[in-house]
Amino acid sequence: MRPVAEARDGTWTVGDAGEVDFQLRRGELALGDVREYPGWIHTLRQIDEGAIELEFIGSGVTWEFTAHYRRGVLRVAETKSLDLAQPGHYSVGSAGEVEVAVADGAPSLAEVSPAEGWDVSVDDTDPEELTATFSHHPTVWTFTARVEAGQLQIDLGYEIASPVPPEATG
Numbered sequence: 001m002r003p004v005a006e007a008r009d010g011t012w013t014v015g016d017a018g019e020v021d022f023q024l025r026r027g028e029l030a031l032g033d034v035r036e037y038p039g040w041i042h043t044l045r046q047i048d049e050g051a052i053e054l055e056f057i058g059s060g061v062t063w064e065f066t067a068h069y070r071r072g073v074l075r076v077a078e079t080k081s082l083d084l085a086q087p088g089h090y091s092v093g094s095a096g097e098v099e100v101a102v103a104d105g106a107p108s109l110a111e112v113s114p115a116e117g118w119d120v121s122v123d124d125t126d127p128e129e130l131t132a133t134f135s136h137h138p139t140v141w142t143f144t145a146r147v148e149a150g151q152l153q154i155d156l157g158y159e160i161a162s163p164v165p166p167e168a169t170g
Contacts, residue, residue: 006138007067007074007162015080017056017063018042024164029069060084064157074164079157085145086152093158095134095141096120102152107145138162 009024011032017040021032028049034042039058046053050070056063062081067074087101089111095118099111106127114120117136124130129146144155 007076007160007164009067009074012065012076012078014056014065014078015063017058017061020052020054020065020067022052022067024069024074027069029067069164072163072165073161075159075161077157077159079142079155082154082156084151085154090143090154090156092132092134092141092143092156095136095139095158098132098143100145100152100154102147105147105150107147107152109145 009022011019011021013019016037018037019033019035021034023030023032029052031047031052034054036042036056040056042054042056044054050068052065052067054065056065060083062083064077064079064081066077069075089097089099091097094115096112096114098109098113101108101110107130109122109124109130109132112120112122112132114134119135120132122130122132129144132143134141134143139158139160141158142155146153
């Protein structure tokens with residue numbers, strides 16, 4: 001998962017699951033083509049003038065793609081969810097790395113290593129879930145680990161936000 005330097009309309013590759021094309025015109029989002037790669041299906045969760053949300057579903061993995069346009073800001077996000085994750089090292093895109101462990105049914109971060117120029121914060125106040133957030137304007141990467149029914153589950157994603165004044169949206 002490598003985000004672009006700015007949120008923009010057009011075609012976005014959603015991990016190894018497929019592609020989403022959308023346009024921002026006159027302040028409204030319009031969904032174009034959705035292409036699934038082999039082994040994936042997609043479902044639309046929401047589509048209206050200000051939001052596009054869909055999921056690509058594969059074997060034990062789900063990718064979520066969202067695009068929102070509100071008050072002159074376009075936000076694009078992708079999240080990969082692993083239902084049957086294993087403890088170990090995970091790359092958090094270009095933002096850094098984490099090492100997650102599980103002990104007594106709870107996840108823990110054994111290591112958090114931000115890349116140069118990235119700020120990181122960790123929220124581990126919930127004993128069953130933890131989140132490491134990496135920030136470097138205008139991009140935010142999030143790594144979340146939780147244990148449900150004895151199984152480690154991981155969400156890994158980014159959001160990028162860019163101002164797009166209504167007059168610039170055609």
